[in-house]
Amino acid sequence: MAACELCEEGGGEVLFRNEQLRIVLVDDAQYPGFCRVIWNAHVAEMTDLQPEQRSVLMKTVCQVESALREVMQAEKINLASLGNMVPHLHWHLIPRFSDDAHFPSPVWAAVQRQTADDILAQRRALLPALRTAIVRNANCSA
Amino acid sequence: MAACELCEEGGGEVLFRNEQLRIVLVDDAQYPGFCRVIWNAHVAEMTDLQPEQRSVLMKTVCQVESALREVMQAEKINLASLGNMVPHLHWHLIPRFSDDAHFPSPVWAAVQRQTADDILAQRRALLPALRTAIVRNANCSA
Numbered sequence: 124m125a126a127c128e129l130c131e132e133g134g135g136e137v138l139f140r141n142e143q144l145r146i147v148l149v150d151d152a153q154y155p156g157f158c159r160v161i162w163n164a165h166v167a168e169m170t171d172l173q174p175e176q177r178s179v180l181m182k183t184v185c186q187v188e189s190a191l192r193e194v195m196q197a198e199k200i201n202l203a204s205l206g207n208m209v210p211h212l213h214w215h216l217i218p219r220f221s222d223d224a225h226f227p228s229p230v231w232a233a234v235q236r237q238t239a240d241d242i243l244a245q246r247r248a249l250l251p252a253l254r255t256a257i258v259r260n261a262n263c264s265a
Numbered sequence: 266m267a268a269c270e271l272c273e274e275g276g277g278e279v280l281f282r283n284e285q286l287r288i289v290l291v292d293d294a295q296y297p298g299f300c301r302v303i304w305n306a307h308v309a310e311m312t313d314l315q316p317e318q319r320s321v322l323m324k325t326v327c328q329v330e331s332a333l334r335e336v337m338q339a340e341k342i343n344l345a346s347l348g349n350m351v352p353h354l355h356w357h358l359i360p361r362f363s364d365d366a367h368f369p370s371p372v373w374a375a376v377q378r379q380t381a382d383d384i385l386a387q388r389r390a391l392l393p394a395l396r397t398a399i400v401r402n403a404n405c406s407a
Contacts, residue, residue, distance in 0.1 A: 181320075189312050199309065199347075199352060200312075202311065203346070205345070207368060207369035229371065232373045
């Protein structure tokens, strides 16, 4: 059985972790603010989880989405659970902007443009505030 | 204000509809079984919904995922809420197979191969059973 990279490694800069899941910030030069919410146990699909576990996971996804909207002021938030290459349940959360590398296509499509360096730098400058907002929301269990 | 195609049209073959959402089967030659769950009201993001509405929507997404797994016997199910082009909340559910046009990449990436016609025909032959399973699961409100 091949090793699973999301069982063996954090999968990014871990901002929050509890027994069930973790939130990581992805280091993607074109997409500052790209986050993942990763279920800790090795399951492939949402429906491999019990209903209450699905709710916990999606609540966290929505908490991260809220933080992304608040801090990054994106045009759109993209959510996806794919896992074709790494079949270990994880959600991609990607803040999208009309001037980003692929907009309005998904980030997995062909590159459409190069975002200006100063724009990307402005977005990267928001990451400290994003980290704070994500950790705050994740600790708000209400 | 531009018209929204998911406000004006069903968005596919409507298999189930209630006051809040609908489930449609997408006519995609490469991806028999591709479904969407579309929120009826025009909102853009999951976090534009109230928490209980998010739960209703994701419960339906998971019911469709269960039907896809049961009937299509896919390698993986892909879930995504993107909405960059049509910012009206909708979830893509795509059954993926190792011999499909893009596997293991997302369906929005470059085409990798042509799936054999007889394989696609076998998958299309499962659609009547898929329709039945989706409607059955959606009517199971427990």
